[in-house]
Each structure stands twice: as structure tokens, then as C-alpha cells.
Amino acid sequence: MLAKHGVVISGLGRFTSHSPSSSTVLRRQQFLVRALCGSNSKIHRPKLIRAMSSTSEADAESVLRTVTPSLDPKRHKGQAGKIAVIGGCREYTGAPYFAAISALKIGADLSHVFCTKDAAPVIKSYSPELIVHPVLEESYSISHYSEESQREVQERVLGEVDKWMERFDCLVIGPGLGRDPFLLECVSKIMSLAKKSNVPFVVDGDGLFLVTNSIDLVKSYPLAVLTPNVNEYKRLVQKVLNCEVDEQNAEDQLRSLAKQIGGVTILRKGKSDLISNGETVKSVSIYGSPRRCGGQGDILSGSVAVFLSWAQQLKSGPESGSENPAMLGCIAASGLLRKAASLAFAKHKRSTLTSDIIECLGESLEEICPAS
Ligand SMILES: NC(=O)C1=CN([C@@H]2O[C@H](COP(=O)(O)OP(=O)(O)OC[C@H]3O[C@@H](n4cnc5c(N)ncnc54)[C@H](O)[C@@H]3O)[C@@H](O)[C@H]2O)[C@@H](O)CC1
Ligand SMILES: Nc1ncnc2c1ncn2[C@@H]1O[C@H](COP(=O)(O)OP(=O)(O)OP(=O)(O)O)[C@@H](O)[C@H]1O
Numbered sequence: 001m002l003a004k005h006g007v008v009i010s011g012l013g014r015f016t017s018h019s020p021s022s023s024t025v026l027r028r029q030q031f032l033v034r035a036l037c038g039s040n041s042k043i044h045r046p047k048l049i050r051a052m053s054s055t056s057e058a059d060a061e062s063v064l065r066t067v068t069p070s071l072d073p074k075r076h077k078g079q080a081g082k083i084a085v086i087g088g089c090r091e092y093t094g095a096p097y098f099a100a101i102s103a104l105k106i107g108a109d110l111s112h113v114f115c116t117k118d119a120a121p122v123i124k125s126y127s128p129e130l131i132v133h134p135v136l137e138e139s140y141s142i143s144h145y146s147e148e149s150q151r152e153v154q155e156r157v158l159g160e161v162d163k164w165m166e167r168f169d170c171l172v173i174g175p176g177l178g179r180d181p182f183l184l185e186c187v188s189k190i191m192s193l194a195k196k197s198n199v200p201f202v203v204d205g206d207g208l209f210l211v212t213n214s215i216d217l218v219k220s221y222p223l224a225v226l227t228p229n230v231n232e233y234k235r236l237v238q239k240v241l242n243c244e245v246d247e248q249n250a251e252d253q254l255r256s257l258a259k260q261i262g263g264v265t266i267l268r269k270g271k272s273d274l275i276s277n278g279e280t281v282k283s284v285s286i287y288g289s290p291r292r293c294g295g296q297g298d299i300l301s302g303s304v305a306v307f308l309s310w311a312q313q314l315k316s317g318p319e320s321g322s323e324n325p326a327m328l329g330c331i332a333a334s335g336l337l338r339k340a341a342s343l344a345f346a347k348h349k350r351s352t353l354t355s356d357i358i359e360c361l362g363e364s365l366e367e368i369c370p371a372s
């Protein structure tokens with residue numbers, strides 16, 4: 001057992017359904033400690049405490065090795081993750097597709113998309129692998145309804161999502177959601193349903209627009225992860241901390257922001273990705289690509305959902321640890337996306353697109369954690 005900030009971390013490496021040998025367990029424990037303290041550290045208490053109390057580059061590859069489950073023939077469909085993306089409207093069909101297909105490409109078993117009726121046939125046509133629910137409604141389709149009928153529509157939407165809720169390991173809320181007020185009101189109620197069922201969620205894109213204006217939707221929910229880009233982060237800082245982004249004290253500001261929102265985990269995307277849960281701050285700067293084509297953040301949000309789910313499995317094992325699964329999920333996802341982006345850029349240079357990066361996710365994970 002190891003002590004961190006006076007908290008006991010016990011048996012970090014036991015997976016419920018993976019049944020690893022004791023040497024595998026020990027290796028995973030050592031990986032996790034190295035990952036959180038830097039790659040050269042040994043398991044040593046004072047050093048661990050020092051490393052956790054300041055910002056440092058996470059060893060993303062070690063985290064990836066630790067959280068990625070082995071492919072066990074005894075496992076059934078669903079055990080490697082069931083993810084749902086809430087997003088997709090008239091304007092945006094690419095973003096929810098990128099998030100949902102990335103989850104499958106990394107290794108999740110099932111990936112659902114809950115989107116508007118207009119977006120559904122388009123998203124279905126991108127891939128038969130996705131389970132697409134055309135249930136969300138925008139104002140334009142219900143504006144001629146009476147108030148009571150509008151309430152009934154909202155109840156129906158919530159019922160359609162809620163009947164699936166308990167089956168999901170994680171939601172991704174926001175890629176390509178749009179900003180329609182009726183739709184966003186439904187989504188805020190979907191967040192409440194997720195919290196009631198203790199389902200973790202990653203909030204991205206227009207989901208962050210919603211949350212920035214109603215911070216209570218995520219406040220103090222430890223299973224919430226926010227993944228803001230430069231603009232989304234600026235808006236969050238202005239709203240919550242009532243000041244401007246301070247690049248000189250980026251880590252401290254991120255830590256304060258996460259703390260102020262009650263210890264949610266925030267992954268601030270940028271040249272280096274910075275991750276904090278209000279206590280520690282970690283960065284992921286390895287790999288990466290100079291191409292800034294749209295959609296890379298969507299790959300990231302789908303990936304965080306999968307790795308967070310896997311890290312949750314680690315935590316629910318009989319020798320569970322107290323390490324934050326959301327932090328581990330963010331570090332793993334950031335490392336993998338940046339590796340895939342660098343691989344795709346090496347192949348495609350200026351013409352690199354988000355779909356090229358998605359094609360490199362499997363190869364990138366395979367290099368770090370071979371399937372056999
Ligand atoms: N193919 C698709 O369907 C895509 C849809 N997307 C969705 O589009 C919606 C809006 O997301 P956006 O990311 O465009 O919204 P943002 O508010 O983040 O970005 C809006 C504007 O900010 C500018 N900007 C970007 N990076 C900047 C930087 N570093 N400094 C200054 N300005 C910068 C962009 O040029 C853009 O015009 C979301 O729902 C999102 O999920 C995006 O995910 C991209 C792909
Ligand atoms: N300046 C940069 N240099 C290197 N990598 C970057 C840079 N900015 C972002 N990234 C990488 O790209 C990923 C996606 O970040 P980005 O800021 O493009 O998200 P986004 O704007 O939400 O994307 P999307 O177009 O999907 O909405 C980040 O996780 C990060 O690893």
C-alpha cells in the first residue's frame with residue numbers, strides 16, 4: 001500500500017474481470033506509480049508525495065498500459081465498454097460520429113449516438129457499427145406545439161434516453177450538439193439522470209456552452225470530465241473565476257478552476273494538454289501534430305470516455321485504489337490521440353484529416369499495449 005496526500009492507495013492493479021496474475025498486478029501497480037510520478041521514479045513515498053503535489057509531465061504510455069484491459073476470451077460483449085454520445089443536429093453530424101467511432105476503434109464494445117431526427121440517417125450512413133437513436137428535438141420542429149405538448153415531447157425524449165442509461169459506462173455530452181435552447185434544456189435533464197444513476201460523463205463542444213452557463217449541472221460531481229478547447233476554456237475561466245486566462249500561472253489557474261467547480265476533472269486542450277481535478281495538475285506533451293483540422297477534440301472526448309470506463313473497472317476491483325479514474329482516463333486519451341495524430345501526420349502531412357487520425361488509433365495503441 002502507498003500513501004498519497006495522506007490517502008491510502010491499495011492494490012492499484014487488480015481488474016475485476018481481467019483476472020491478472022499477481023506479477024501482472026505488481027507490474028500494473030509499478031506502472032501506475034511511475035506514470036503519475038514520471039518515468040524514472042521508484043516506488044518511494046516521499047518522492048511520490050512530492051511528485052503528486054506539483055505539476056509534472058505524466059507518463060501517458062504507462063497509464064495506457066495500466067488501464068487497457070487484456071483481451072480475454074472469457075469476457076462477454078459489453079465488458080470492454082458501452083459508450084453513448086449525446087450530440088448531432090442539423091448542422092453537425094461529423095463531431096458525434098468522430099467521438100463514437102473513436103470509442104470503438106480504441107476497443108469499446110458498443111457505441112451509441114443520441115441525436116436529432118435530421119442527423120440520424122446521416123450518422124447511420126457513415127457507419128453501420130454505431131447504434132443511432134433519432135430522439136432529440138430542436139425548437140424548430142416543436143415551436144408550433146402548445147406548452148403542454150412541448151413538455152410531453154421533453155418527457156418522451158428523457159424517457160428514451162433514461163431507459164438505456166444504466167447500461168452505459170460513460171456518456172460524451174456535446175460533440176455537434178448545437179445550441180438550440182429546447183434541445184439544451186433536455187440535455188441538462190439528461191445530465192441529471194446520469195448523475196442519479198452515477199454514470200460518468202465527458203462534457204465537450206456545445207455541452208460546455210451549456211455547462212458554462214449552468215455550472216451547477218456538473219458542480220461537485222466527481223464523475224464529470226470537461227474537455228475545453230482554447231475558446232471553451234476562456235469562457236469557463238471568465239464565468240467561474242471571474243477573470244481572464246493567465247498563461248503565466250496556467251497550472252494554478254486550472255487547479256483553482258477545477259476546485260471551484262467542486263473537484264470535477266478538466267482537460268485543457270492545447271499545445272500541451274493540462275489535466276487537473278483540483279488537487280494535482282498533470283501535463284501530456286508527448287507526440288502531437290502541427291495539423292489543426294477540426295474534429296480532433298471529438299476523437300479525444302470519445303477516447304476519454306473509454307479510458308475512464310476502463311480506469312473505473314480498475315477501481316472497482318477487490319483491491320481497489322483511490323487514484324482518480326477521470327485523471328487516468330484523460331492522461332491515457334491525450335497520450336493516445338497525440339500519438340495517433342503524429343503517426344497520421346507522418347503519413348499524410350498537410351492533407352492529414354481527422355479520419356486519418358482515427359485510422360491510426362489502433363496502430364498507436366498496439367505499439368504501446370500489444371493485443372497478444
Ligand atoms: N465535423 C463536425 O461536425 C465538427 C463539429 N464540431 C462541433 O462544432 C461545434 C462548435 O465547436 P467549435 O470548436 O467550432 O467552437 P469554438 O467556439 O471553440 O470555436 C469557434 C471559433 O473559434 C476559432 N478558434 C479555434 N481555435 C482558436 C484559437 N486557438 N484561438 C482563437 N480562435 C480559435 C475557430 O476558428 C472557430 O471559428 C461543436 O458542437 C463541435 O463539437 C467540431 O467538433 C469540429 C468538427
Ligand atoms: N497547438 C497545438 N499543438 C499541438 N497539439 C495541439 C494543439 N492544440 C490542440 N492540440 C491537440 O489537439 C487535440 C484537440 O484539441 P483542439 O484544441 O483541436 O480541440 P477542439 O477545438 O475541441 O477540436 P474539435 O475541432 O474537435 O472541436 C488536443 O487534445 C491536443 O492534444
Ligand SMILES: [Mg+2]
Nearest residue numbers: 205229297298
Ligand atoms: Mg471541440
